[in-house]
Amino acid sequence: MQADERFTDATWPASPEKATLEGKNKYLGFWLFLGGETVLFASLFATYLALKDKVPNGDAALAKDLFELPLTFVATMLLLTSSLTSVYAMYHMKNNHFKQMQAWLVITVALGFAFLGLEIYEFNHYVHEFHHTFTSSAFGSAFYTLVGFHGAHVAFGLVWIISLMVRNARRGLNLYNAPKFYVASLYWHFIDVVWVFIFTVVYLMGMVG
Amino acid sequence: MDIICITFLHSEGHGIDFYVLGLQISGLGTLIAGINFLVTIINMRTPGMTYMRMPLFTWSTFVVSALILFAFPPLTVGLVLMMFDRMFGSNFFDVAAGGNTIIWEHLFWIFGHPEVYILILPAFGIFSEIFATFSRKRLFGYSSMVFATVLIGFLGFMVWAHHMFTTGLGPIANAIFAVATMAIAVPTGIKIFNWIFTMWGGSVKFTVPMLYAVAFIPSFTMGGVTGIMNASAPADYQFHDSYFVVAHFHYVIVGGVVLGLLAGITFYWPKMFGTMLSEKLGKVTFWTFLIGFHLTFFIQHFLGLMGMPRRVFTFLDNQGLNTGNMISTVGAFLMAFAVIVMVINIIMTSAKNEKVGNDPWGDGRTLEWAIPSPPPFYNFKQLPLVRGLDPYWVEKMEGKKEMTPAEPLGDIHMPNSSILPLTISFGLFVAAFGALYNMDDKTWTLPIIIVGLLITFVSMLIRSVKDDHGFHIHKEDLMDDKDKGGKA
């Protein structure tokens, strides 16, 4: 079977992401990579927890001074919703509906950009209102590194999904690019998983004190 | 040490930056290679090759790759924190700004301890193959060997703080990590006994690889015994940062890993290059290396107990340390001599270039010995059918000279070669070079970093958007091939 062969709805396999050996390998390899990423983010969380509120003097802002509920809530809703829209995209991929898949991916990407914009606004806010910067304290370093690493993952995911969409815009789905779309959506969900812990551990628990 | 810390907050110069950036890049490569091995082993085994029929070398590679997957990310984070502190002025390790240096110790050793198993387990795998081959007997306790390998991998993540007993983590933490460390002696002991029982009653042939394997058992066990000594937290307060520790880890690393490498090179040389290394010169290498190794490191136990600190390359005269260090030096020269003989051996063998067949040791048990030396780039023409542990041996015992194919002869799908991995890593090299000198506030470094990262990311983008379906070796071409890759 040629990987770039054209399919009808009926011949399109039920799990196109795992229909070829290359797809299967990509799929498993990417999950394993996410296993490694779990440890990476756990190490960053651990560092943050060890350095939380560790500041050089009494004037510096602490977690409970910085974080605000509404901003975090909006960011969370944006990212959670983008997770659902990427599920919709994969649903249409399994049904061989390329156009709908692209449409849901566009929404996913838009939500991702909104989230990223909010994060930039938030960091800017902390720097200017609270003088809470990357170099002002160990707390600042740990906070920006953890949340920034997540933000960088979001940015990378956006570039990734957009380049997939552009690359395949004309030719539609085949068994060569289906695993690529699927793996990118796994990555996007993983970003959401990490965010669930960030909003809980960093923001909510930070506000509780 | 405290005084130094106050005067110089960080190491001057670029040495640290060089190793941080270098480790970061090579760590990335290691991680990707680990994932590659895992996927290959899980997804691409030949028909009949169940997990419990895999050669132990493959099993140890599998476990090691899993260790890589989970051990390298903490190192990455630790290095990132240090890099940020040095390059961008963050305060992770600056105590005055609320930082904490203990987190570096933890992150490093959460990686560092699994790393020593990443080193030793492949050597265990190589030795397991060698013992079975040259005892001409299946490996004793195969399933317990697999179990022990997995258990070592598992326990390897629970013991890292034994490197930090003197940090002051408190008696409870020290006790937990001491007990966990000693527990690792159990699966390792299982392995040692299994190797001994493999030889027991076998018709042992003392080839060069087998000599290394036999010498490995007592050498490595000595390192294991001093490991248990170090694992006793109260005793470790005496051993810590002394030459005793240096002696310990050289006994496991040289007595285990380096002997394993030398054995593996000799054992697999004919498979890799199609020529047989000289047994005579190999024996010279073996004996001089073994004697040199024990001469160098055995005495260091006592130097350590006499109070010689590690990480200091000079020592005061008239402290009673001179003779011991002299003996050590003589041993080191012997090891160097051994390696030079090995290089000569390699050059002579390559110059003679006497080609050998599929199974030059005559007692090959596993699949690789069923195909030509060196193997054709597609390995088997037809995937072989595996009917038991040591599949080639199974076939040989039934009087066959080749593996039974598991599929009809057909086209073989192969991946294309690609220059992109090279440009990806070249970009990282360029970026790291810029980052190395960024500390000096040199303005030319920023464009270099950007250009380097651009090369990397653009290469990745091309890799992603460019279709690469690989190619097929056609059935007809395979049939024309005289040396019958898949069958012989």
Add this chain to the structure above:
Amino acid sequence: MANEQSNSANPNVDLKYRRKKNAEEMKHQVITFTLMIFFTLIAFAAVGIEGFSHWFIKPVILLLAVVQVIFQLYYFMHMKHKGHGTIALFLFSGLAVGLITVLTFVTIVWI
């Protein structure tokens, strides 16, 4: 490599069945999402509404986060489908290593 998905003799019957199954699964996904949003609301409310002790809030919001992540993994990322045994083994191994790291960093780093 051969395509291992076996479609039944009549592709159109098969297609109908598959479409139905996919649609059903999508319905479950939407329910999952609704629950996730609900959990998030509870978590934010627990912090936003004054009067709860932080001994109560912290365990509850952590529990909600864990449940939400399980939903993500098992529904959105399809880990509930069969053939995910190896993946689960590796993911949970990674999680175990990560949790030990976090535990260490909140207990034995001299703070």
